[in-house]
Amino acid sequence: MNHTGARCRAPSPAQYRPSRTSADGETSLHANARAAAGGLTWLRWSGAILVLSLAGAAPLAHATGCPAFTPPPDPPRASPPVRPYVRLDAAYPDRAEMPLGVGHIRPAHDYLWGWQERVRLPLHAAPRGEVKGFIHDGWLQPGPPGDAAPWVPLGTEGLLETAYEAPSFLVLERRADGWVHFRFGPPGEDAGQGTAWVHECQLAGHVPPLRFESWAQRLLSPEISPLYFRSAVPHRLRAAPQPDATVLAVVAGSHHLEPLEVRGDWMRVIVRQPSDYCASGTMAVVTREGWVKWRSPGKGPWVWYYTRGC
Numbered sequence: 001m002n003h004t005g006a007r008c009r010a011p012s013p014a015q016y017r018p019s020r021t022s023a024d025g026e027t028s029l030h031a032n033a034r035a036a037a038g039g040l041t042w043l044r045w046s047g048a049i050l051v052l053s054l055a056g057a058a059p060l061a062h063a064t065g066c067p068a069f070t071p072p073p074d075p076p077r078a079s080p081p082v083r084p085y086v087r088l089d090a091a092y093p094d095r096a097e098m099p100l101g102v103g104h105i106r107p108a109h110d111y112l113w114g115w116q117e118r119v120r121l122p123l124h125a126a127p128r129g130e131v132k133g134f135i136h137d138g139w140l141q142p143g144p145p146g147d148a149a150p151w152v153p154l155g156t157e158g159l160l161e162t163a164y165e166a167p168s169f170l171v172l173e174r175r176a177d178g179w180v181h182f183r184f185g186p187p188g189e190d191a192g193q194g195t196a197w198v199h200e201c202q203l204a205g206h207v208p209p210l211r212f213e214s215w216a217q218r219l220l221s222p223e224i225s226p227l228y229f230r231s232a233v234p235h236r237l238r239a240a241p242q243p244d245a246t247v248l249a250v251v252a253g254s255h256h257l258e259p260l261e262v263r264g265d266w267m268r269v270i271v272r273q274p275s276d277y278c279a280s281g282t283m284a285v286v287t288r289e290g291w292v293k294w295r296s297p298g299k300g301p302w303v304w305y306y307t308r309g310c
Contacts, residue, residue: 065201066199066201066202066205067122067124067128067199067201067202069122069131069145069202070131070145071120071134071136072134072136072141072145074136075136075137075139075141075151076151088157088158088159088160088161088170089160089161089307090160090161090230090304095230096230096231096232097230097231097299099298099299099300100160100170100215100299100300100301100304101170101171101172101173101183101300102171102172102173102174102214102215102300103171103174103212103213103214103215103217103218104160104162104168104169104170104171104212104213104215104218105168105169105171105180105182105198105203105210105211105212105213106162106168106169106210106211106213107208107209107210107211108203108204108208108209108210108211109208109209111163111166112208113166115166115208116138116154116156116159116167116169117137117138117154118137118138118207118208119135119136119137119138119206119210120134120135120136120137120206121134121135121198121202121203121206122134122198122202123135123184123196123197123198124179124196124197124198124199125196125197126197127175127177127179127197128179129197130144131144131145132144132196133149133196135154135184136151138153138154139151139152139153139154140152140153140154140184154184155185155186157185157186158170158183158184158185158186158194159184161307162218162307163223163224163307164307164308164309165308166307169182169183169184170182170183171183171212172195174212174214178199178200178201179197179198179199179200180197180198180199180200180203180212181195181196181197182195182196182197182198183195184196200212215295215300215301216262219259219262219267219294219301219303219305220259220262224305224307225277225305225306225309226256226257226258226272226275226277226305227256227257227258227259227269227303227304227305228255228256228257228275228303228304228305229251229255229257229302229303230301230302230303230304231302232252233252234250234251234252235250235251235252235292235293235302236249236250236251236292237249237250237251237269237271237288237290237291237292238290238291238292239290239291240291241263241264241266241268241291242266242291243293245291248288248290249271249273249288249290251271251273251292253273253274254273254274254275255271255272255273255274255275256271256272256275256277257269257270257271257272257292257303258270258272259294259303260289262294265293265294265295265296266291266292266293266294267291267292267293267294267303268289268290268291269289269290269291269292270287270288270289271287271288271289271290271292272285272286272287273285273286273288278309
């Protein structure tokens with residue numbers, strides 16, 4: 001797909017996505033189903049008890065060993081003032097070098113319209129660190145419990161669009177012990193501002209439940225459109241997932257990628273050049289299969305998709 005092309009319609013995933021396999025041999029469809037229920041399965045395994053109020057407030061402690069926190073007083077009013085619905089969109093060419101981290105925080109199951117306005121989460125300064133603020137139903141309190149800092153509207157300027165007009169919290173780092181470093185404010189702010197840590201058990205115990213989804217899981221998902229390289233520079237399609245493997249083709253210009261498998265920084269794909277996704281009529285398309293490098297530590301994914309279709 002030519003990433004300068006216009007958007008046209010929402011994707012129909014079943015028509016172009018074959019079954020995909022992760023490094024452990026599990027098909028992507030099974031992996032997505034397992035991941036969607038992963039938080040709840042983990043909670044049952046750990047012997048967790050969810051304590052939910054009729055108002056849907058986040059529980060004080062979601063699971064055995066899960067960090068507890070004292071929720072703040074309610075914000076000044078139920079809903080923050082209406083603000084322009086602005087969020088990051090990685091599909092635009094001028095954002096080709098924007099770092100996208102390692103994944104995102106999203107609803108555990110289906111995307112819910114306005115879900116970010118129902119979020120109630122503590123903002124930890126560091127893994128196992130003190131609570132430095134709260135997100136509460138579309139409001140942000142930038143201060144620890146008992147602090148007199150005023151509530152301010154959370155806004156969506158720091159969120160990333162990952163489905164049709166559906167934003168997510170961008171995850172900068174995910175630790176093996178379950179702590180997730182995420183962005184809730186726009187990029188470009190001072191270090192430490194606009195980002196915080198939260199534990200995955202706090203996400204799973206949320207109402208509605210949230211979860212971390214890695215970019216490998218998301219990009220292999222049948223829910224999204226085909227992929228394309230974010231940068232317009234030529235990329236090499238190789239015969240194996242190695243930097244010195246035989247070059248099968250150069251991917252440049254109009255193209256799209258149908259992902260089949262991920263192994264570390266490498267993705268096995270079917271490349272179609274030029275892209276015929278959403279194209280009208282017939283056209284001559286060259287199809288090849290091979291491996292491309294799809295991510296790097298500083299930038300995150302080199303590939304992306306159109307969240308609103310074409």
